[in-house]
Amino acid sequence: MKKFIEDLTNITGQLKPSLIGSINFKSKLIMAPLAGITTSPFRELMSTCGAGGVVTELISSHAITHSNQKTLNMLRLGDEAIPAIQLFGNSPEMMATAAIIAAKYGAKYIDINMGCPVKKVTSRGAGAALMKTPAIAAEMIRQVKKSISIPVTIKIRLGQNEDKINAEEIVKIAQEEGAEFVTIHGRTLNQGYRGNANWDIIENIASKYQIPIVGNGDLFSSEKIKSRLKITNCKALMLGRGPLKNPFLFLAELDHNFGIKDYSSLIEILLSKMVAANYNDKLIITNIKKHAVWLSSGLPGASKFRYNVFTEHSLTKIMNLALAFFPSNENSEQITEDESFLAGGHG
Numbered sequence: 515m516k517k518f519i520e521d522l523t524n525i526t527g528q529l530k531p532s533l534i535g536s537i538n539f540k541s542k543l544i545m546a547p548l549a550g551i552t553t554s555p556f557r558e559l560m561s562t563c564g565a566g567g568v569v570t571e572l573i574s575s576h577a578i579t580h581s582n583q584k585t586l587n588m589l590r591l592g593d594e595a596i597p598a599i600q601l602f603g604n605s606p607e608m609m610a611t612a613a614i615i616a617a618k619y620g621a622k623y624i625d626i627n628m629g630c631p632v633k634k635v636t637s638r639g640a641g642a643a644l645m646k647t648p649a650i651a652a653e654m655i656r657q658v659k660k661s662i663s664i665p666v667t668i669k670i671r672l673g674q675n676e677d678k679i680n681a682e683e684i685v686k687i688a689q690e691e692g693a694e695f696v697t698i699h700g701r702t703l704n705q706g707y708r709g710n711a712n713w714d715i716i717e718n719i720a721s722k723y724q725i726p727i728v729g730n731g732d733l734f735s736s737e738k739i740k741s742r743l744k745i746t747n748c749k750a751l752m753l754g755r756g757p758l759k760n761p762f763l764f765l766a767e768l769d770h771n772f773g774i775k776d777y778s779s780l781i782e783i784l785l786s787k788m789v790a791a792n793y794n795d796k797l798i799i800t801n802i803k804k805h806a807v808w809l810s811s812g813l814p815g816a817s818k819f820r821y822n823v824f825t826e827h828s829l830t831k832i833m834n835l836a837l838a839f840f841p842s843n844e845n846s847e848q849i850t851e852d853e854s855f856l857a858g859g860h861g
């Protein structure tokens with residue numbers, strides 16, 4: 515594993531840094547926030563794999579300002595590439611107070627969630643519902659920006675539905691309020707994760723505004739990432755579900771790929787990072803199961819592997835299953851396009 519980490523470090527060292535606004539990312543490919551997934555150990559792993567930057571999952575400004583200990587723990591950052599903390603809420607004042615607390619944890623910037631489609635969030639006027647209330651969205655950016663000295667960004671969708679696409683209006687507001695950049699997930703709130711991300715709209719907005727745009731949605735293969743990078747008006751691209759199946763996607767630009775056999779090492783690294791973060795056994799097992807199964811998806815024998823992993827309770831046996839499965843698939847091709855893969859989430 516030591517040799518693998520050395521090789522990986524040498525390769526990721528060849529990635530070109532990318533300045534977006536005043537933030538110097540390690541490359542043009544940023545790991546997206548994924549609720550319940552982009553924990554600190556996982557963000558560290560993605561950083562090791564070459565992510566240009568990482569973002570926490572959405573964290574409640576209400577819970578932060580009410581000193582909820584479990585939530586405060588979510589603010590802890592590890593050895594991560596340009597980590598951002600993402601906050602959500604409906605009150606500009608509360609978001610500003612939460613941002614002051616979050617900034618103290620060492621975030622390089624604060625990202626405001628304006629894309630979460632989950633009812634529990636939108637019914638309170640937070641997440642994607644903020645796109646329906648541009649005046650509150652503007653006030654939120656203004657107040658958060660005023661409260662901290664690090665940059666502020668927002669992550670949005672295209673709009674509420676295909677008849678109410680207003681991403682451009684929100685981008686304009688973000689520019690006026692001095693946000694550092696805007697990430698656009700190319701779907702509407704109503705769409706959830708159905709259909710395809712609309713890159714025409716993202717590219718059109720990115721070509722028209724001074725404020726940098728980070729494009730996001732459905733970048734599941736190295737080929738797709740490379741061809742998008744060649745033509746895009748975006749300053750960077752954000753990858754969400756893709757790296758769960760193939761964390762080496764962050765190396766797309768380098769035309770270098772580690773193999774499926776090396777997924778075993780990634781699982782070992784993740785395990786060591788969770789141990790270092792003092793995760794209890796139950797949490798470690800749940801996480802290893804999830805990630806091993808995602809990494810296996812699209813590979814021959816994945817469904818049997820999934821069954822074996824999910825019916826096993828011992829960490830050692832689960833690790834042994836994974837350490838045997840990936841090397842045996844060394845020459846297999848991973849099928850990367852799969853619409854049903856993780857079709858739910860908070861942005």
Ligand SMILES: Cc1cc2nc3c(=O)[nH]c(=O)nc-3n(C[C@H](O)[C@H](O)[C@H](O)COP(=O)(O)O)c2cc1C
Nearest residue numbers: 546547548549571572699731732754755859860861
């Ligand atoms: C399980 C899951 C959880 C998510 N959690 C968040 C979140 O906490 N904050 C956020 O802004 N977006 C969240 N998203 C949206 C992703 O960041 C991203 O915008 C979306 O998945 C599209 O990118 P992709 O096609 O590369 O996955 C989530 C998506 C999924 C599938």
